[in-house]
Amino acid sequence: MAYDRDNIFAKILRDEIPSDRVYEDGEFVAFRDIAPSAPVHLIVIPRAEPPTSPAELTDADVGLAGRLVVTASKIAAQQGLAGSGYRLVLNCGEHAGQTVRHLHLHILGGGPLGPVA
Ligand code: 5GP
Secondary structure (H helix, E strand, O other), X not given: OOOOOOOHHHHHHOOOOOOOEEEEOOOEEEEEOOOOOOOEEEEXXXXXXXXXXXXXXXXXXXXHHHHXXXXXXXXXXXXXXXXXXXXXXXXXXXXHOOOOOOXXXXXXXXXXXXXXX
16 A cells, blocks of 8 residues: 555654654654553554555565564653553554554553553
């Protein structure tokens, strides 16, 4: 699927839509989800125009995908979630409920999350 430069996360990156950022570095930005599904619900996104979903990742994206997960765990620790635990989620496509076509990872925590499915 072609990348849409007007997707919500692209607009957040350009500050065309305000967001509550909790982390940023040269490659990733993290902000609070506008409709949290847990006491702490953060979204981590690459700054660069990324694949639109996990299904679009290729062998060339192994580094990106690895750094995305490592960075998410670093952010979770910074948010005080490391001791109590947290969940990292990558939604992919319609049945997973993916609504934004810019690769992103959810960090969920801050309380018991219940079973995955
Ligand atoms: P998806 O369902 O695509 O995996 O996740 C997209 C997430 O983006 C959803 O959890 C949704 O609540 C969040 N979201 C959608 N629009 C906005 C927005 O304008 N600002 C913020 N901070 N989050 C948003």
